[in-house]
Amino acid sequence: MAIAEATPSVVAGAPLEPPARTWLRRLGIIVPAALIALVVLACFLGPLVLPIPEPTGGNILEAYLPAFSPGHILGTDPNGNDILSRILYGGRNSLIVAVGVTVVGQTIGGTFGALSAYFGGAADTLIMRVFDVFIAFPALVLIIAVAQSLGPSVTTAILALSFFGIPAVARVSRAATLSLREQPFMTAAKLCGTPWWRVLLRHIAPNIAPQLITFAMLGMGLIIVLEGALSFLGLGIPPPAPSWGNMIAEGQASLSATPMLVIWPSLALFITVLSFNLLGESLRSLWSAR
C-alpha cells in the first residue's frame, strides 16, 4: 500500500516533499497517537499492573498529603484518596463515555446524514429540520435535563451527550455524501441496480470515512470536555466514584490552599483533549492533501 502510493509521484516526476516535511507530518500523527495510547493504557492497565491504592475509601488521616509522598506519588485529596489512582480510574470513565458517544453518534448520525443526502427531497428536508431544532437547542441545557431525569451515571452521560453528537455527525456526513452524489461511480452503482443499503455501505461509507474519522477525533476531545462539565455540575459520574470533572469541582472548593487538587486532573484532561485534537488535525491535513 505504502509503495503503491509512493511510486506514482516519482514516476510522474512530481516534486517530492522534502524529507523534513514528511517527517514532521508523520510526527504529527505518531506523537498524539502515542500519547492517546499511553493515556488509554495507563487508565485501563495501570491500576492492574502498578501498585496503586483504590480510588475510594481512603484513610481520612492521610488527607491532603503533598505530591511525592511515600505510596502516593501525586499526594492525596481531602478524603485521603490517592490522586493518581483517582485520575486513572476517572480517565476510564471519561474515555468510556467519549467512545460510547462517538460510536452512537457516528452510527446513528452518520447513517441519517448519508441517507438524508442520498435520497434528498422531502425526507432530507424533514430529517435536517429535526436536527436543526436539536442544534438550535442549547446543548448543555438538554444534557442537564436528560441527566436530571435519568439520574447521574455513565449510561446517562453517554445518552445525554449523544443528543448533542448525533445531529453534529449527521451534518458532516450529509455534507460529505452530497459531494459524492454526482460522481460517476454513484451513477454506475445505481444503473447496476444496486440496492440503497449496499450503495450506502459499500460506496458511500468508505468515501466519507476520512471526514467522519477526522470529526470523530475532534469530537472525542469535545465530548471529554463536556463530560467533565457535566460531572463538574454534579450531573455526570456520581461521587465518590472519580471522574476528571468531579475531581476538578471538588478541588475548586480549596483552590487557594491546595491548587494541585485542581491542577492534576486538569492536566490529565488537557493532555488527552490536546492529543485527540492534534491527531484529528493531522489526519485532516493528511487526507485533504491527497
Next chain:
Amino acid sequence: MTAVAERQGYRGAWTQALRSPVSRLVVKRLLLAIPIMLGVTILSFWVVSLIPGNAAQALLGPEATPDQIHTMELQLGLDKPAYERYLDWLGHAVRGDLGTSPVSGQPVTPQLIDGLAVTSELLGLALIGALVLAVPVALGAAHRPGGLFDRLSIFVSMIGLSVANYVLALVLVLVFSVKLAMLPAIGFVPLSESVSGNLKSLILPAIAIGFPLFSIYTRFLRGDLVDQQQSQDYVVTAQAKGVDPWRVLVRHTLRNSSFGLIAVVGLNLGVLIGVTVIIEQIFALPGLGRLLLQAVSARDMVVIQACVVVFAVVTVLGNLAADLLQTVLDPRIRYGDR
C-alpha cells in the same frame, strides 16, 4: 408609458422594496425560522417534562399527602393534558408572560430579563473581544503561511481549543485572584453601580469564554484565508496587477472569508450559551445560567421552561442574524444575480 411609470410610482417604495431579492430572502428566512422556534419550544416542553418529580410535590415537600398533592396539581393546572398546557403556555409566552414561579411566587419575566442582561453583557464582551483579536491574528498568520507568526498562532489556538473553559476559568482565578490579587474571583457589580467595577467583575469570565472562541475563529479564518489565497483566480489577478500583498489579503480575501466566519460565529452560539451556564456558576454571576441551575435544583419547572426557551430562541435568532448578514453582504444576492 408614462401611465405605467406613474402606476409604479403610485405603488410606492414598499412594493419595490419587497420585490428586491434581498428582502425576498429575508422574508423567506424569517418564515423558515418560525417552525424551528416552535419545534424548539415543543422540544423544551418535552425535555422539561422528563425531569422527574413534579412541581406540586416539589412545593409541598416530602411529607405531603397524596390528597394535598392532588389539590395542588389542580391549582397549577397539571391535570390537563400536555398539549393543552403547552398551548396555554405558548399563548401567554407570545405576549411576554412566561408565568409565575410556584417556588418563589414571583413572575418569571422580570427575573429572566435581569439574568439576560448579565449574560448578554458577558457574552457580548467575550464575542467582541474574541473577534477583535482573531481577525488581525488570522490575517497576520495568513500573510505568510508557515512563517513564525503563523506557527505561533496555530500553537496558541490549539491550546485554546483543547483547554476546557472551566479549567481555564479556575486557572485564571488561581493566577489573577489568588496569586496576584488583581481581580475579584467571584461576584458581580452592576454597570449602573460602577463601570470599572463592572468590567473588573466580568473580565475573567469573559476571558474564560473568549479565549477558546478566539482560537476557533482564528483557526477557521486563517485556514479559509490561506485556502482562498492559494486557489482563487481573483487573488492571482490582483497579485498580477501588482496590488500590495497586504491589500489583497485585507480588501479581497478577507471580504470573501468573512462569510464563513459569520456562519461559524452564528453556529457557535448554541454551544456558547451552554458554556455560560458553567462559567456563571464558577464566578457566581447572576445570569441566566445560574438562574437555570438554581431552578433545576429547586425543580422549578416554570423557570426552567422559561430559561430553556430563551436560550433556544437566542440561538435561533443568532443563527438567523448570521444567515441574514451573509445574505445582505453578498453582492451576488444584493444585485439579484443568482
